[in-house]
Amino acid sequence: MKRVWTCLLGVLFALALAQEERPCPTPEPPVPPRPEAPLAMPEEFRRALFEAVWEAVRNFYLFPDYRGTDWLKIRQDYEPRVLGTVNAWEVYALLEEMVASLQDPATRFIGPLVVEQAVLQDPAYGGIGALLDRSWAEREGAGLKVVYVFQQGPAARAGLKARDRILAVDGDPCPTVEKIRGAVGTEVRLRVASPGEGSREMVLVRERITPLILPEAQRLPFAPAYGYLRLLSLEDPQGVPAQVELELARLLQGPPLQGLILDLRGLGGGTPGALFGVLGQFASGRLGALYSRTETVTLEVRPGRLFPSLQGLPLAVLVDGETWGAAEVLAAYLQAHREAKVVGSPTPGQTQGVEVLDFPDNSILVLRVFGYALPDGTPLEGRGLKPDAVVEADWLSFSLSQDPHLLKALELLGHTPPPGR
Known part of the structure; x- marks a missing residue:
């Protein structure tokens, strides 16, 4: 009898594990707008x-x-x-x-219905005020990882933080962004967990969210002589450089820094104005070139206001396979001109030098027309950036103090952790 019970318990345990590892259904892809009736084109x-x-x-x-x-x-x-x-x-x-x-992926033709839908879409929405790194979880219990929490939103007030995981939405163990969003004023119940901690429940009231993504900066609590600056957007050509300058100035207050870590992981897209506005705080002069099919133009970057205070500061840059566009160019130029130590995984080589051609019917052609090159003529387009130290890890699964990329960057900058750490 004891043997029978042992076998039965083993079967039940295996079934429980199988249930825990059950895959989540793949969400249906968004349906593109369809016209109600054919339209003749001469x-x-x-x-x-x-x-x-x-x-x-x-x-x-x-x-x-x-x-x-x-x-x-x-x-x-x-x-x-x-x-x-x-x-x-x-x-x-x-x-x-x-x-x-x-x-x-950087070159595409877009019909007028899709363009019109994008123009009319309100960037504000009913939600909790957080950026998530995936729109769905592949398996039950995998969760959605929180990339960023908007200041003063429902998520921030409830104590949700970057690197937390959302394990369930209203009891559903297969969370998606669509399930979290909803009508303004309605409640959503989340089960969340922080790295290395158990899960907890929180109930949030959805609000109208207008995304405002700001850089995050701090002196590392476990290495206060080192600054940490995380960028989540390089879109606004005026706003981003101004915000970065403000955060850098704050970091420079107090005892002298021994190094700065710039986190560009998961950052794609961006504009040349934001790129060179940020780059000018760390480097200046002729940094490389822009090239097209017909010509090559030397890139000359003017120094930013904090350049004199930052030019001798040791730098490390964190990248991953989702670092592309302006962020990829920023990392490459810092590696080439400031001898910044790049840590993470190779970047995809998609610097996204595009022009948008508008046609009379409101359709558009997004066309890759220029690329970036380093001073020695090496193109970044299609090649990507090779890190000085390759670290393959799901960094969002770690707390800041245990982040493998961050710890490697500190090591390359000369930081010696205290005994016992």
């Missing part, structure tokens, strides 16, 4: 739009080999199909497909 406009899109790629696309795509053959394949339909929505779908054949 042949002359179909021809003109096709010519404009195809010629723009042929003449201005950054890569002269079109990333291995036979662009002349693409014309032979798509021109008769575009001219052979009068339905405008089919024309837009064909042009989207044609440009997508370049297999370049």
